[in-house]
Amino acid sequence: MSLKFNVLISWLAHAVTLGIGFLLMPYILHTVGDNTYGTWLLLNSIAGQTGLLYLGFGEAISRFTSKYHTEKKWIELNRTFSCITSVYFGSAAVAIGIGIVCAIAAPWVNEWPGQSLWEIRAVILILGLNAAISIAGSSFGGVLMGIQRFDVERSIIITINLLRLGLTVLFLQQSQGLITLALIFLAVTIIENAATCCMAFRLIPTLQLRFRHLRKRVYKRCFSFSMFTFLSLIAEHLIYMTDTILIGFLLGPAAVVPYFIASRVCDMIRAPVMQIGYVFMPKAGQLQSSRQNTELQTLVCRGFGLTVVLAGSALIGVFYFSPQFIEVWIGPGYQQSSWLLMILLAGQLIALPTQLIRHVLTGTGYVRLPALLFLTEAICNLILSLILLPYLGLYGVAIGTLVPLVIFEGGVLLPMGMKQLGLTVPQLFKQGVLTQWIPLSLILVYSYFVHNLNIQPEWTQILGVFTGAIIVLVGGIGLSERIRSQARTQSTQLSQNIISTGN
Template sequence: MKVNQLKAGVILTYIQLIVGNIISIIYTPIMLRILGQNEYGLYNLSSSTISYLGLLSFGFGSAYIRYYSKYKVENNKNEIKKLNGMFITVYSVIAIVALIAGSVLILNVETIFKNGLTVSEINKSRILMSFMVFNLAISFPTSVFTSYITANEKFLFQKILGTVQTILNPFVMLPVLLMGYKSVGMVIATTVITLIYSGLNMWYCLKKLKMKFTFGKFNLSLMKEITIFSSYIFLNMIVDQINWNVDRFLLGMFKGTGAVAIYGIGSQFNTYYLNFSTAVSGVFIPKVNRMVTKSDDNKVLTELFTKVGRIQFIILSLIMSGFIFFGPYFIKIFAGEGYELAYPVALLLMIPVTVPLIQNLGIEIQKAKNMHKFRSILYFLIAIGNLFISIPLCKTYGIIGCAIGTSSTMILGNCILMNWYYHKKVGLDILYFWKSIAEFIPGLIIPIFSGITMSFIGINSISRFLGMGVIYIVVFSISIYKFSMNDYERELFRGPLLKIKAKLLSRQGGQAYDKNS
């Protein structure tokens, strides 16, 4: 059943991503045109600013899964109940702190953005941030229930609920936008949807999974251990906030909401890219923790690390190469005129992050081994470097300057130094990993050649864009399958197709039998 949950979790995650991206492709252009570039930029800026309050979670979510897995292996139900009670208590306190900190931030919006925003934009941003702070505060205690579902590997419920939320979101947002409520209406609708989603997660944990709590027995020694473990994850969170949000914050300070909107579109494509990678690795988090707890065999971990990395590379190389060849026209029809710079921004963010994305299972291996201290400190130092580099680049070169600052620091930290650490300290065989990834080179030659050819031909209509896109996907899939995939990957690719074929033949056989009868 757990194997089925893992497979179903990956498949449903990709269904959710594909459905979500299709909906986004249809919904976002409408939203952009209703809101306008400046108001979209204001919404984006407000969201990025409030996201810094997410740091108050201190990375406790990863710690919960780690300690839950430990107690589950030991079959210690009492400790699990204490863990649940402790996390609910801690996150409730954090929610109160978030409300207070958010209120202080909202009162000082004018001081922070007086050089980049108009008076009306400052007033509207206060309204947007108020709802966003409330939304964030509610998410802290309810995140314990989401972590509990993940720790129990109940991916079917989790992903189905997420897919339904993804589908319903635009059907709620569009009427709100069309009625003229714009960004304020959007953030109110988002809060309502989040409350419903969180309530369903709570119901599932309490009624279906029989989640139990023990309050009043606060384990200070365990809390200290969890705090030490989470402190380095907290540093990672700071890094992510700097790398993915500081550019919009700086652009809001120095260049205005229009620049934030353009950068936001480029960053949105990078977010899609990130999600497609974590869809695979995310469902393996509990398994990695169990493997480390039971044996901590580096050879077995390297094999899993490489197996997942190869699958991620297949998916990401298709997305990246396709975006390189078809991205400019896609952004033109997606966002409209005035967003051309979103293409180089997206590339500058996506290309260097490809390496850590195909290795992101290594992050979970580090956490399970309690060896994530180095990565956290390294990334923190590099993120600070990113901040100091991006400030002058933002003032001088604007949108592109911010993207260059983030890109250059990610190459140093993610691509070079972390591979050294994985190999020398964590115990993963990185040479074996990259040798295995290099096996994809023969399968990429034909798709790259076909993509260059299509670029020379040119894309000047939606029908040509769709036609060439389908051709490219088919060429890529056949070439990778024929020249690069191993037997395990071919079976993953071929298995669902054979099952569909078998079902169709079975139905045809049943219909033929009925007719003969």
């Protein structure tokens, strides 16, 4: 599959996920209430920390699958796949053990106001089992990404999200409890991993999961790579997944909701842009393996520019329309979420382009320094959030995320990544950023004039604004690409004329 198609199918999957999220979040919130939903968010945030048990092997299996599939080294591919899957099975067992311990310790961790202890314990056990199944089956998804079959992997995600929507609407009204939500999560996780497993073996007929493929040297190679991607995973969890836990324990479950609304919208904006990096990572490994350095540099510049225009357009839209959007989506009374969203998304204007460079570096095998830098950023994030929380409340947590991000991502990672990839500032600016002034200017003008029409918090108006913005953005990007193509053609013709004249 082509790179462009993989990006488009990833965006389609995200669009479906986004639409279902828009429907489910207010539905669940108003069905179970703020307190129960806040408890659900808190439990999910705690369960989400089991993602650390992936140990960074997700990037490892994607990179090595891409490498050995390109080189047609099937034995090495099977050995790598078997070794990483065996590690995941061990991590899954640990996840179940952690779930049991957390269920036992539940009354000492929190008072869980409004919820019975047995229900809290049951939900924790179910979420632990859910995490274990996700971890055990994740190597199959890594294989699909490694061979760049994002069409298959994303199609499974689309189907699973539609199933989750149907199950939630069908069962939550009948039993408005945490256990119902947890069981729905578990059911779709089982189906998703079963489908991914079947497709991985179907698309690579030579793929084998065998005890005889386990090799000490393969474990050593995978661990040496994944050790640093694991540090990046820890950092990502500290930055993006501990805020709700911090707020929940220090300010109470109800305080989680306004921050989570802002964080959720920010994640929905981040996700499609980050899909570019996920698609680029195995492609970068493929280009490096075939020593196509010029093509790799061009790929980075084009991707960097695309992430800049998408993140910048989102920030402009949030600045003008986030209050109306949040009110029509969730309801009145969450004005604070709009300001929190502005703070969180401002940092993503820098983070998202540099995240793409981080994924490309991972695809090429350069992981050590970016991982250590990311971990340092995460520690500073946590410390600053703890310092600012007593004085600024939820805003302190958001600012604690923003400041280290700007310093470490924009000030250190960006120039370091450019140097590693052999890029210069003028080259990145000219090929990646400069050409994006057209779509960004069009979005800014569009948002300004539409905002002056006094848009009301109604779905028809919000959807109309969003549709218009998409049309303007796509048109602007298309115009920018046309100008770029014409300039490239003129440059080629000029070079040919000079050569002809010389002859």
